[in-house]
Amino acid sequence: MTFINYASREINCKIVYYGPGLCGKTTNIQWIYEQANPEKRGKLVSLATETDRTLFFDFLPLDMGTIKGFKVRFHLYTVPGQVFYDASRKLILRGCDGIIFVADSQAARMEANIESIANLATNLRENGFDIRSIPYVLQFNKRDMPSAVSMDEMARLLSFRNEPMIEAIANKGVGVIESLKASARQILLELQRS
Amino acid sequence: MAKPDLMLFEEEYRALQEITGRLAKDASAKVVFLVDKNGQQIAAAGDLQDIDATSLASLTAGNVAATDGLARLIGEKEFSLLFHEGEKDNLHISIVGKRGIVVVIFDQNSSLALVRLRVRKASRELQEIFDRVEARALQETAAGSGFESPFCEITDEDIDRLFGD
Numbered sequence: 001m002t003f004i005n006y007a008s009r010e011i012n013c014k015i016v017y018y019g020p021g022l023c024g025k026t027t028n029i030q031w032i033y034e035q036a037n038p039e040k041r042g043k044l045v046s047l048a049t050e051t052d053r054t055l056f057f058d059f060l061p062l063d064m065g066t067i068k069g070f071k072v073r074f075h076l077y078t079v080p081g082q083v084f085y086d087a088s089r090k091l092i093l094r095g096c097d098g099i100i101f102v103a104d105s106q107a108a109r110m111e112a113n114i115e116s117i118a119n120l121a122t123n124l125r126e127n128g129f130d131i132r133s134i135p136y137v138l139q140f141n142k143r144d145m146p147s148a149v150s151m152d153e154m155a156r157l158l159s160f161r162n163e164p165m166i167e168a169i170a171n172k173g174v175g176v177i178e179s180l181k182a183s184a185r186q187i188l189l190e191l192q193r194s
Numbered sequence: 195m196a197k198p199d200l201m202l203f204e205e206e207y208r209a210l211q212e213i214t215g216r217l218a219k220d221a222s223a224k225v226v227f228l229v230d231k232n233g234q235q236i237a238a239a240g241d242l243q244d245i246d247a248t249s250l251a252s253l254t255a256g257n258v259a260a261t262d263g264l265a266r267l268i269g270e271k272e273f274s275l276l277f278h279e280g281e282k283d284n285l286h287i288s289i290v291g292k293r294g295i296v297v298v299i300f301d302q303n304s305s306l307a308l309v310r311l312r313v314r315k316a317s318r319e320l321q322e323i324f325d326r327v328e329a330r331a332l333q334e335t336a337a338g339s340g341f342e343s344p345f346c347e348i349t350d351e352d353i354d355r356l357f358g359d
Contacts, residue, residue: 002199003234007207012234042248056256061248064356068344072356075233075252091259095232185353191345
């Protein structure tokens with residue numbers, strides 16, 4: 001749910017990084033945080049366990065500049081990927097404008113990817129959204145891993161609509177901004193339609 | 195269906211800002227924030243200099259969402275009030291209608307009783323504004339909206355520019 005303030009001329013959009021445990025959701029937004037101009041980024045809030053596993057969410061506000069005279073601000077959230085944090089994942093999807101699904105390219109994680117997409121569909125539905133129509137980007141992360149499954153095979157297993165598919169190595173920044181940009185494009189064009 | 199976008203226009207924004215400012219004064223609070231349940235800050239008043247308002251809005255919404263989840267687990271609809279007591283400063287969080295959250299930060303210059311009293315009064319006024327915003331949104335949806343959105347002509351170049359391309 002985009003928040004448009006005509007008085008202060010601001011648009012706020014919420015983008016959620018979703019995916020199975022250890023797929024690189026937090027790594028994506030950490031990289032964005034490190035690369036962003038300090039004047040344009042807010043504080044990176046991480047609610048994590050002592051072992052750096054996401055417990056509730058990570059949050060990063062980003063000022064993107066202006067569009068049609070309106071300040072555009074993105075609020076990036078990650079969900080906890082571990083299966084047993086499902087209640088928290090559902091809460092974080094509340095009011096989201098777009099999803100970046102971070103898939104782990106390693107062969108051993110394919111089943112976890114598929115399960116996570118099914119879980120996303122359920123949790124979106126419970127928040128009143130449809131996974132087939134909400135702005136959605138599919139990121140194939142960890143492309144540098146030796147056991148990475150081919151792009152064609154991953155697309156065959158994980159793609160279910162005509163979504164943008166982006167190759168990434170999030171810890172090196174590859175594909176991170178491209179994914180965010182693809183999501184931003186979908187959300188802003190959606191705004192145009194509504 | 196998901197709720198429609200939240201659109202605030204000048205008059206509504208000013209009214210919300212005015213009520214928030216008055217609440218800060220009447221409750222002798224340090225800071226008052228009005229945020230929406232998705233974590234967006236709507237209005238703020240008081241001594242805002244040392245506070246990271248964006249993080250506060252997001253964490254408050256997370257806190258309220260988690261507490262809502264807890265409420266449902268024990269068969270309650272929601273807990274409409276959360277109170278966190280600190281050594282010096284305290285946090286009073288309450289829900290306004292379906293959409294809003296009022297956050298009051300106060301110290302020994304005020305009291306929980308005073309804050310509760312003032313928040314209750316302000317909440318009624320805030321609710322009226324939120325109802326108006328919602329009624330307008332519904333009306334516009336039903337009437338096919340005569341309102342010309344400034345975003346109907348966003349181009350690919352506009353989006354590229356946001357990313358410095």
